[in-house]
Amino acid sequence: xxxxxxxxxxxxxxxxxxxxxxxxxxxxxxxxxxxxxxxxxxxxxxxxxxxxxxxxxxxxxxxxxxxxxxxxxxxxxxxxxxxxxxxxxxxxxxxxxxxxxxxxxxxxxxxxxxxxxxxxxxxxxxxxxxxxxxxxxxxxxxxxxxxxxxxxxxxxxxxxxxxxxxxxxxxxxxxxxxxxxx
Numbered sequence: 001x002x003x004x005x006x007x008x009x010x011x012x013x014x015x016x017x018x019x020x021x022x023x024x025x026x027x028x029x030x031x032x033x034x035x036x037x038x039x040x041x042x043x044x045x046x047x048x049x050x051x052x053x054x055x056x057x058x059x060x061x062x063x064x065x066x067x068x069x070x071x072x073x074x075x076x077x078x079x080x081x082x083x084x085x086x087x088x089x090x091x092x093x094x095x096x097x098x099x100x101x102x103x104x105x106x107x108x109x110x111x112x113x114x115x116x117x118x119x120x121x122x123x124x125x126x127x128x129x130x131x132x133x134x135x136x137x138x139x140x141x142x143x144x145x146x147x148x149x150x151x152x153x154x155x156x157x158x159x160x161x162x163x164x165x166x167x168x169x170x171x172x173x174x175x176x177x178x179x180x181x182x
Contacts, residue, residue: 012055015181019047019059020066024073035088035135035155036075041127042166044095045102045120049174050181053103060099064092090134091155097130098123113175120167128156 026039048056063073064084072079074092083089102119109115136151146154 015051016055016059016062019043019051019056020062023047023060023063024066024071027073027075028077030075032076035091035131035159037159037162038075039166040075040092040095041124041163042170044098044127045123045167045170046173048099048102048106048123049116049120049170050177053099053106057096057099057103060095064096067092085138087135087139088131089138091127091131093134094127094130098127101126113171116174117167117171120170124163124167132156 023040023043026043029039031037044056044060047059050056051059067073067079068081068084070080074083075088084092102123105115105119105122109118132148132151132155135155136146136148139146139151
């Protein structure tokens with residue numbers, strides 16, 4: 001009996017490590033802008049979609065912690081606490097919030113594909129909300145704060161179509177791969 005529990009834990013750790021690494025690789029695929037266009041969001045959705053809320057959230061948290069201690073896992077091969085304290089840090093930290101919300105909603109909506117799609121949309125909104133609020137605090141404009149409309153115009157609206165495509169990709173991959181991930 002003890003051996004089975006150890007195998008399950010080892011498998012969980014392996015899946016968490018794989019999705020932590022996948023998120024890093026997806027962050028390196030980027031188009032550099034003030035807030036880089038990356039595939040990180042898709043990796044977050046895929047982690048929670050395939051691994052479930054607990055393991056997916058652990059994978060996302062491990063990714064953020066790796067970057068916080070300086071591993072070059074963020075966009076443009078960057079890392080360190082300075083990135084998290086900078087203008088994009090709120091979006092990166094928002095990934096944890098997204099995963100947590102998706103985990104919480106997983107209990108209410110179950111494992112159906114439409115429920116997972118709704119979870120991903122809610123997770124995206126949490127990431128946008130946290131990241132935009134953070135951006136408004138850390139990005140002074142001529143000594144003054146950035147207004148909400150300006151922050152949304154710079155940091156959210158240009159990304160919405162691409163993030164919806166990432167959700168569609170994550171849903172498709174989840175539906176195809178879910179039966180292979182225990």
